[in-house]
Amino acid sequence: MKKISQVISVRHIFRLPLNVCKGLSIKVLFHFITKRFPFVIKWLQSKVIYAPRINNLKLHKLEAPLFGSVFFEVRTKCNSKCEFCAASTQNEVRKDTSMPMELYTKAIDELNMLKFSGGINYHVNNDPLIFPRLIEFIEYARHSLKDASIGIMTNGNALTLKLAEELVKTGINRLHINNYT
Numbered sequence: 001m002k003k004i005s006q007v008i009s010v011r012h013i014f015r016l017p018l019n020v021c022k023g024l025s026i027k028v029l030f031h032f033i034t035k036r037f038p039f040v041i042k043w044l045q046s047k048v049i050y051a052p053r054i055n056n057l058k059l060h061k062l063e064a065p066l067f068g069s070v071f072f073e074v075r076t077k078c079n080s081k082c083e084f085c086a087a088s089t090q091n092e093v094r095k096d097t098s099m100p101m102e103l104y105t106k107a108i109d110e111l112n113m114l115k116f117s118g119g120i121n122y123h124v125n126n127d128p129l130i131f132p133r134l135i136e137f138i139e140y141a142r143h144s145l146k147d148a149s150i151g152i153m154t155n156g157n158a159l160t161l162k163l164a165e166e167l168v169k170t171g172i173n174r175l176h177i178n179n180y181t
Contacts, residue, residue, distance in 0.1 A: 070111065073124035074099045075131040080155045082180045085125070104137055112144045120145065123153035130158050135166050142171040149173045155180070 033040055077096045078085070111120075120141050122128035129152070131137075141150060151174035152167065159177070167175060 067118065069119035069121055070107070070116070071121045071124045072099065072104070072107075072128075072137075073126050074104070074122060074128055074134065074137060075126050077130060078125070078127045078155070079130050079157050080127065080180070082155075084180075098131060098133070099137075101133065101136070105140060108141050108144050111148075116145055117147035119149045119151060121151045121153070127154050127158060128152055129154045129156075129163065135170055138167070138170040138172060151176065153178065 075096070075098045076094045122134065122138070128134055138150060141148065150170075150172045152172060153176040156177040156179050164175070
């Protein structure tokens with residue numbers, strides 16, 4: 001009975017002829033409607049995915065739902081030779097570039113304006129520990145985003161006791177070490 005009522009209600013919403021809906025499963029009908037009326041996907045996303053998240057975060061209905069994590073690639077270089085990785089020393093073809101402090105502070109300041117409290121992560125096709133200004137970057141994030149969780153993923157090749165102590169003092173929440181070589 002539920003299947004028939006769902007088909008009928010969908011049929012009436014989109015004014016589909018009865019012969020189009022007759023005998024179709026909900027899955028086939030859903031596929032047909034989403035191909036023919038793509039706005040249905042957006043409507044379903046807003047009601048099924050975003051609305052519960054907005055309610056859970058106690059956001060105003062007109063505010064966009066916030067993302068949970070931000071990843072920074074502070075330098076385009078790595079110091080490892082992982083065969084599977086495009087950023088490893090033998091595979092990297094990009095120019096060695098570091099993120100300018102101005103760009104980083106702009107991103108952190110904008111996150112602060114959003115009252116961001118998710119994860120700030122340092123890793124993406126690089127090893128953040130070989131970035132000379134990493135401590136300065138983390139200090140700025142920790143000062144600006146007090147409720148954010150700060151994490152680093154590294155291969156550990158550049159990790160020293162002194163650097164580990166500095167990272168702890170800056171207020172990181174996670175240090176994940178993966179050494180594949």
